[in-house]
Amino acid sequence: MMPTVRAIGWCLFLLALWEALARISPDTVLVSSPSAIAAYVAENMGLLARATAETSVNAMWGFVWGNLGAVLLGVTMILVPRSQRTLSALALLVFCVPLIASGPILRVLFGTGTGPQVMLGALAVYYTTLLTFLIGLRSVSQNWTDLMRIYGRGALSTLIRVRARASLPYLFVGLQISAPAAFLGAMIGEFTGAERGLGVLTLRAMRGLDTDATWTLAVVAACVAMAAYSVIGWVGERAVGYKPVILLSAPASSVPTASWMRLAELGFIAVLVLALWQSSMDAFDLNRFFAKRPGDVWAFLMEPQNRDTLFSALAETLSFAAPGYIAGLAVGAGLAALLVLSPSLSGAAMPVAVALRAVPIITTAPLLVLAFGRGLVGTMVVVAVMIFFPTFVACQQGLRQTPGQIVDVFKSYGAGRWHLLRAAQVPAMLPAFFASARMAVPAALLAVTTVEWLATGKGIGLLMAMTASTSDYNMLWSCVAVLALVATAAYGMVAMMERAVLRIYASEQVV
Amino acid sequence: MPSVDIHCVDVSKRFGATEVVAPLSITLEAGQTTALVGPSGCGKSTLLRMIAGLEDPDTGEIRLGDEAPQAVARRGGLAMAFQDPSLLPWRSVRANIALGAELARKPGGDVDALIDLVGLGGFADHRPAELSGGMRQRAAIARSLISAPDVLLLDEPFGAVDAMTRRRLNAELPPLWRSRGATVVLITHSVEEAVLLSDRVLVLSSRPARVVADIPVDLSGTRDARLLETPDAMAVSRQVFAALEAA
DSSP: OHHHHHHHHHHHHHHHHHHHHHHHOSOTTTOOOHHHHHHHHHHTHHHHHHHHHHHHHHHHHHHHHHHHHHHHHHHHHHHOGGGHHHHHHHHHHHHHSOHHHHHHHHHHHHOSSSHHHHHHHHHHHHHHHHHHHHHHHTOOOHHHHHHHHHTTOOHHHHIIIIIHHHHHHHHHHHHHHHHHHHHHHHHHHHHTTOSSSHHHHHHHHHHTTOHHHHHHHHHHHHHHHHHHHHHHHHHHHHHHSOOOOOOOOOOOOOOOSSHHHHHHHHHHHHHHHHHHHHHHHHHTTOOTTTSOOHHHHHHHHHSHHHHHHHHHHHHHHHHHHHHHHHHHHHHHHHHHHHHTTSHHHHHHHHHHHHHHHTSOGGGGHHHHHHHHOSSHHHHHHHHHHHHHHHHHHHHHHHHTTSOHHHHHHHHHTTOOHHHHIIIIIHHHHHHHHHHHHHHHHHHHHHHHHHHIIIIIOOHHHHHHHHHHHHTOHHHHHHHHHHHHHHHHHHHHHHHHHHHHHHHHHOGGGOO | OOOOOEEEEEEEEEETTEEEEEEEEEEEOTTOEEEEEOSTTSSHHHHHHHHTTSSOOSEEEEEETTBOHHHHHHTTOEEEEOSSOOOOTTSOHHHHHHHHHHHTTOOOOOHHHHHHHTTOTTOTTSOGGGSOHHHHHHHHHHHHHHTOOSEEEEESTTTTSOHHHHHHHHHHHHHHHHHTTOEEEEEOSOHHHHHHHOSEEEEEOSSSBOEEEEEEOOOOSOOSGGGGGSHHHHHHHHHHHHHHHHO
């Protein structure tokens, strides 16, 4: 009972503080007070309820399809080990395309309706679920798989009797993370040209510089996403009893050692992707006017003028994304390391950070841009905030992985806190840090392109927004292809650094 | 109940540069219990895993009767108890034991009688996490017995069991697998246990494993702790110890 009372007390205190700050703030265009938000909700109850229902239903279908896809992919990868490397490369590539770039493409392919919202919701969730589910499927001891073989049972029987049940706690962690992500995906789908939903209202509020509406929509989106996050967490705890700590490690599979083998594999995957692209367009007999094929994009990019436009927009985007990416990682890891020096403070900060991680940060992007401007600082803050929470939470969990016996060794020599932090805890945190640095690459690109599309009117985000409205589909498809390549390459570079560092500090994590 | 003998013909195994089992030929007779003893890390477990079909030998061949180990596995004729109980944490004790019959596609028989026999009566509906280490190991042994296997492989299954329970299981379990005609291979670190439980003791050398002594255990009388104090049994034990020292 006491913790609940205290939590309610804290909430009331924060609300009062917020109200007071909003009242004394000279700039009423920037901050809405809780009372103004409440008033807006009361006035527009019907509209908000309809929009929330619309977005929630789309997000739910995205959640269902995305997670179903992740489970099917995971099961296939376990049952057919030979498919693992190709499937994980394809899954990663699709995950690396920023949602705001796939949005307009899906819009032209699906036309009007809820297809793109649902599909983007699915795309927003499948990769994290796939990773957590695979970790779960592999979390079985060798004796269990030996036991199955002793009775002459194969991979399918092992999957059904052992792996499926063993993966459940992990799957629930994935499902929990994916609830807010599905909501985010659905909203981005609405940004790219829907008729109804919270995303549409957000666009309208921003264009009309309606501060109260912008704040209200951000708060509503955050509340719905966090509610879904809590409900799934509660169900998971009821169903399986505990929550494993998961570092989102890359799907483990043996890497061919010879460099020509790796090149050949890369070439194979590239050809496969192009063939899938071409054949899926042909199979549905999609109109060449909006459904461009690899050849169209190649021809378009061969024109120097087109190339210059695209690459200068891309350069601008990357120059905004990189500082935000680095700042988000640095602040997240730095704060986690500092907080470990004060265990009581860290205990208090953890639940707050876990809760805030569930907020679909992009929905607060309009507020951040209102506050920090449309230039470098505003964009940087959005990217940094997007990356900060997952990094902070993961690094805190990583710091707690420091083996107790090692800590005791340091203490028995009377070593100070800083020494312990530097020599034992930070190295123990590295696997978690790199896992989040890797996952943050697509997140940073999503944040920067979305904020460019929505608010700042710069870079490749703006270029895509313009091409979508001027029906310059060659440029749109080229932007998407180039963004996917850049994101995958950046992800690969971080993954290479990760392997190099982990080989020294956490060799058991390198598979 | 078909009885199955185990033939290892010129079997060897290496992991990377390390030769774990030197070319080795032995025949273990049907319905007999054979104990493998030898220094730690000498390759006993690898030999057992090859008999189970979990590892393929680099050279030579292993036949169980006239079948390959994997074929016996497929018809549910194999069972194994590991050093570690390896129970499924989400299943109750009863369901974990029944898993043995389920996987072997055989009727379960009387699970509850077996639970009583291994001294787990009253714990049938508990989860493994609620049991002590020794109780979990007894459940694992029961799981290996429930399918009435033709070939039963025991990799130090009594290691983690307390002394009193171990003595009781040593007396009660062997009659059970003997009456079913199972061919049993037992790895143990205890010379007394090897003498008490088996019809034959094979002493293996340190890595790579070779057979340095093949000692028959020809003892009359009830196989229980008292037997170990008879002059015949003590003579066999001395023989095994001597071979181990030479290994």
